[in-house]
Amino acid sequence: MVTKSRLKMALAHEKGVDFKKLHQKKVAKQASKKKQKKSGGAAEDSEGEEWEDDEEEVKGGAPIDDDEDDDDSEDDDEEERDVAAYLDDSASSDSEVEMEEKIARVRQPKQSALKQKPSKKAAAAVEEDDEDDDEEDPEEDIALEDLEDLPDEDKEDLVPHQRLTINNTTALEAALKRISIATDKSVPFKSHMSLSSLEPTADNIPDVMDDLKRELAFYGQALEHVKQARSLLKAENVPFSRPNDYFAEMVKDDGQMEKVKARLVEEASAKKASAEARKLRDLKKFGKQVQVNKLQERQKAKKETLDKIKTLKRKRAENSGDLGTHEADLFDVGVEEELGKHDSKKRGASRDGDRPNNKRMKKDQKYGFGGKKRHSKSGDAISSGDLSGFSQKGMKQGTKGKPPKTARLGKSRRNAGKR
């Protein structure tokens, strides 16, 4: 009869609902309705009777007619609403969610009957495809779609055993009507906050496998809608952007964001390091040349200074008679001072003693100085998560295909070398 969940039954019991009485009431109501219909119109009358018949059939487990199903359930609905509504009210009156009224179908038997429906419907659609314009003809659909893209030789002995397309448009539309909440301009945008684009986004995606273009299309769709949504929400005076001093729990917690940051930093530093390494490699390539150039330059500079000194000396020798000792003194003193300065600098550095000698420093660097020595080489979470040494290319090449660089010579040639 009225199949309700156990909880609801309990609740009904608590409230003192008498199902028998309700049922009687319902029967009486039905009778009165029938009378009304009879007096009202002949067309409606027949429908009502059909409805009655249907229900009986359903109870008997016989298949029901498909087309009238929707009307039936609605009628059903009206009849049993007093029970259902009562129960539903009591169940969800104080709660946050308003559950929609349960369409109190006679659940069990109907389901068993309806299970046969898809196949039956398919058959019906094949037989009377002119009747239902919305419904696709499954048989024809397959034949067309699959035969087109098959080569000719396969077409001959083909048994189309694909599953049938079910696309019950009327039922879908009924379901849509039942559940839909308005998203058009009659309701404020803030109530639903959904937008749909005018052009299908798939048009902007030439190839679904092309990650970059695909993601760009998705991004474009979202961005356009966000812009629309912002203007709509601002028009409705809904706070949109979060003020800087508003702190609340985020979807990703701080630990997670920290990880993301660490990863970003690591990526950036890895990029930098690789760039530097490349630079060094390039330098090494031209290093020899650079070194030669530098040596040559130094040689050149030395030669030039020597030449200058030579010319100075020559000039001095020439002018020694005229100018006397004055300039000569100056010149000598200048040289000596320079030398003395250099010497004192060197001596001072060695005397300071705040830095150990180079050998010590090198050794400290090599063997370590201070700090914990143990476990420095054992792996940890970071090192095991570090995949920087891993390259897909290397994996794809495989290890076995790599020949040794210096292949061993053949026996005869080796022996020839001995002689």
Next chain:
Amino acid sequence: MGGAYKSLNGSEKADSASANGARKQKSRVLIVPSRGVTYRHRHFINDVSSMLPHGRKDVKFDSKSKLYQLCELAEMSNCNNLLYFEARKGQDLYMWLSRVPNGPTVKMHCQNLHTMEELHFVGNCLKGSRPVLSFDAAFDKEPHLKVIKQLFLQTFGVPEGARKSKPFIDHVMAFTIADGKIWLRVYQINETEKAKAGEDGETEKTYSKNRTKETDINLVEIGPRAVFTIIMMQEGSFGGPIIYENKEFISPNQVRSDLRRQQAGKHNARSEQFVERLAKKGDLGLRTHGGKKMPKDALDSRELFA
């Protein structure tokens, strides 16, 4: 049980709410994973539920056949939407979306799941802020997609004034149909100051705009990512007739078995060749045992010098 207590001491609040002309959309979502989800599925489900402040996560459901029990579960926890993640074979994830008492129900296959954590995206948003839902135009083209759009709207859209929701809007959920599948992306809405233009006249303008807080919008992805393939739709909630079935959907089992068969095909072809070769050799009389013996030729050296 709280719901039951409340309803026992019920008041007439619901009636007053329904009496209002435009009543608020109130809905709650029950999120149920099935038994046998993998760690990736679990993380994905957690990510989804972290985005739904009006959602309630239930324990893993341990039944593959009696799915109608889920309806009662949802009714008991006072939810009118149901999001059921069904794992099969420890690898495939199916998502069921349903309106609870009357349906409809959609079953989808989830592929390419990527959780928030593994994606390492920089984006982040408030837990429980209401998303802007962005739908592709294709959702308005066909009736079954229209229904799915409504279901997405009511499940993933946070209703206005939900209890744990935050007052600002800082992320967008995008549903796009490409290649016959539904692609889910979640982005953070990032507002930046408008970049100043190079020309003199323009700088002045942008400056004045900055005063009025005119900002540029860009998006930063948050995650998770997923691709859904529609399998079928039922009229009722986990029951009733099938009102839509996707012919293009190929079950992952089928895909796997095809792959295996393809690999096995190589061996089969080779062994067939071997048998054929033997038969051919036998026919030519080249085999020592079995096969056809060739008639002795008169010019054979063994005949000539016998």
